Amino acid sequence: MKIKLSCLSVAAVLMSLSATASAGADSLAQFHADMGSCESCHAKPIGKVADSETHENTQCKECHGGYEELANSELEFDPHSSHLGDINCSSCHKAHEQPVFKCNDCHSFDIESMPFADAKAKPAWDAEWDQDAIQKAIDKGPVETTDVIVVGAGSAGFNAAISAKMAGAKVILFEKAPYSGGNSMLAAGGFNAVMTPQQQKKGIKDSIDWFVEDAMKGGRYQNDESLVRIMAEESADGIKWLESLGANMDDLKRSGGARVERTHRPSGGASVGPHIIDTLRKAAKRENVDVRLNSRVEKLVLNDDKSIAGVVVHGKHSGYRMVAADSVVLATGGYGMNKEMIAYYRPTFADMTSSNNVTATGDGITLAKEIGASMTDIDWIQAHPTIGKDSRILISETVRGVGAIMVNTDGQRFISELTTRDRASDAILKQKDQYAWLVFDQQLVEKKKMVRGYDHLGMLSKANTVEELASITGMKDLPTTVTAYNGYQAKGKDEAFGREDMPLNLSKPPYYAVKVAPGIHHTMGGVAISDESEVLNLQSWPIPGLYAAGEVTGGVHGYNRLGGNAIADTVVFGRRAGAHAAAFAKDK
Known part of the structure; x- marks a missing residue:
């Protein structure tokens, strides 16, 4: 007798899963089909799956429970209790192919095989950049239109998307990975901010000039001082902004290169990155920001006058298509996990380990260079x-x-x-x-x-x-x-x-x-931007409609970044890029 999967208890499902796997079911999908039908996971019409796999992951949790219910404190290592947060189950558990243990992208846990580990492995859906498919999507024209597109769902991208949405723009946030967070998810230090209530409460004397002087000295005076001053002047508002979204930034510490305590972080000693990303995910959901995972932007498309026309996005399930937009914000992070780029720009670092997320492959730099954007300090790596x-x-x-x-x-x-x-x-x-x-x-x-x-x-x-x-x-x-x-x-x-x-x-x-x-740890250089976060071309003129924020940009940190300034960068300039992109779209 076939039983619809959603009717089973968590314990029964897990027992059946283990038994079926050992009995020779060839994949997780086959297991679910044997238990009920394809509708156990998929909505009708069967085969039409959204790139974010939202429905399928909702079905997982309805049957198995959320991560809190699955957590097992008796295990030496519990994969369902992770700093990555409440991410898609399908990040690891692949229905029609071999599962992938995402934790070991960074770690080296010695674990027993995952269920259906013998399923057939398939090439990664985003393994190649298909130029013919990209061109066909451009030739076909846009299949969707929005005001603002944000590329990359780390701290800079989320802040840009939320800021643009609050400014009244229709926003789509594309993220190539199966979960959001980027390098920001791994941030452990804090957010450098000056003249905040937290500093005042502790009687800490600080000033915008001191912040700027410390950052410039740390960057060997190769920073764009105008950008540094913007970061300093708007840092306290950045803390206030995060707190308004639900973050706790009450603890204060001192980071290397700073003359006083100005590194803000959650009270209780929690890592700042996961806390901020969790806050931003929830805020984006409250603001109805359209966040699409498993969606890699592969081309910036220009109008005849060299202004932004939109992007070509490659979706895991939807394939290649052009999405039109009045403005685009690049928030794709750096290139700290792109060995070819590192070997090219800084050969002495070619064999060095990296603390970066596997998503930090320099996509935004490639996209911007292809349309004639200028780079600054691109060969400096921290x-x-x-x-x-x-x-x-x-x-x-x-x-x-x-x-x-x-x-x-x-x-x-x-x-x-x-x-x-x-x-x-x-x-x-x-x-x-x-x-x-x-x-x-x-x-x-x-x-x-x-x-x-x-x-x-x-x-x-x-x-x-x-x-x-x-x-x-x-x-x-x-x-x-x-x-x-x-x-x-x-x-x-x-x-x-x-x-x-x-x-x-x-x-x-x-x-x-x-x-x-x-x-x-951090790629210091990248896309050159103006004070308004506009991406500059090779003649140092803004590319109309193109903005950037976060590690994809250069100029903010010079040749060396101070600890605590990366989160400040992503929040301050993420918000600014989103607001400017929304204003550009409104005025167009």
């Missing part, structure tokens, strides 16, 4: 000093800001922990083993929630005494270093390296250490 050695996991800069010390393999400090990223990376690479350790105690773990995640990932060495930690890690001089640092911290003066802020000593067991090394 190496982050503290990526977990032999991994792609970023150890947040705020771990040092909260109180960790950084030592070499002998256990000796060699630089101020609060220096800029480029100087810290250079200093690590000059050590004999070209890696370092971050060392901290239980006090930091209690203040910094994300550190527990590093422990969960098996990245931390742990001991009951400093001497025991030194023995475990081979850092023979660590006890002497910790004693000296605790003395500096008690006196409020780092006599060794001039660290200006030492909020914690190292005195509360257990003691921890994590091995770190530099890796690709």
